[in-house]
Amino acid sequence: MQTIKRQSLIAQVTDQLRAEIASGRWSVGDRIPTEPALCDMTGTARNTVREAVQSLVHAGLLERRQGSGTYVIATDEQEVAFADFFAAARRQDLMELREALEVTAAGLAARRRDDADINTLRVAQELRNRAWTGVVDPGVAVDTDAQLHRAIVAASHNDVYLEFYDSLLPALRQSVAQRDVASGPSYTELHDAVVDAVIAGDENAARTAARDLLAGVEEFD
Structure with a gap:
């Protein structure tokens, strides 16, 4: 200064x-x-x-x-403005945006992921699975879920996607936190399917698994 x-x-x-x-x-x-x-x-x-x-x-x-x-x-203020906008958005609009972003990002991640991404995904997957097995701390469960989704987007190596997703994350955390995390479904198998497809480098399977995951979450809600 x-x-x-x-x-x-x-x-x-x-x-x-x-x-x-x-x-x-x-x-x-x-x-x-x-x-x-x-x-x-x-x-x-x-x-x-x-x-x-x-x-x-x-x-x-x-x-x-x-x-x-x-x-x-x-x-930055733009990030805050985006977060406020997404927080006020209709849930259906938010889910449609997530599908457009996360399905494409999962496919790109399967094509572009490197060894560092694979390690990050495995760690994030393990932390999420542990937090969602007999949920003890709903806050930790929500955070680990968000970090796993972010790790998938990061593995796409598209900086614009990741920047935009980071602006979306507060609203996504809030959306997950509004559910009964402790007694509701964990969606562990659906998350595992996305991670496994990305790590395997199967672009089509990654897109399908990401779409199935979001459809499963939307159906329960």
């Missing part, structure tokens, strides 16, 4: 804090420096820093946690 020397201090400090997040120096989940530390880093008064931080809280990039500090929860 550089010391602020010009006018419009709040806007300039806000831009600098945003730049720290966008650059990855402050990642999602990180606690940002305290207000006194930010004052030293920017050469501005505490009120200026507080207003700048609050601006990014309103933008959805930061979250204040009582007694703990302020944390990064998103990397």
Whole structure:
């Protein structure tokens, strides 16, 4: 960071804090420096820093946690806007979007997956299966489900797909969390079929398995 020397201090400090997040120096989940530390880093008064931080809280990039500090929860405003839009979308619209994205991504993943992807998929598959066997913690079950789906999309090696899917993930987590995770079906076999087809490099089978999985989830809902 550089010391602020010009006018419009709040806007300039806000831009600098945003730049720290966008650059990855402050990642999602990180606690940002305290207000006194930010004052030293920017050469501005505490009120200026507080207003700048609050601006990014309103933008959805930061979250204040009582007694703990302020944390990064998103990397840019567009991501937040997408998440809010998807969260408000009709469930049917969301499922149709998932089918268009995840079925194609599964086929691409089967064609393009590498050894690192295979290892990631196996780990994600194992974690999900464990979390969904006699569900003890619904939150963990939802998170492991989301991470497995994301790993499949990541294995497609299409950066645009993955960026868009990351914007969709909060809404997908919320959708899964609304179900009775503890007593409802686990869909373990359907998830395994997608992972196995991707790892086997069978593009047609991967697409079919992904479509069957989403159809199974939609039918239960």
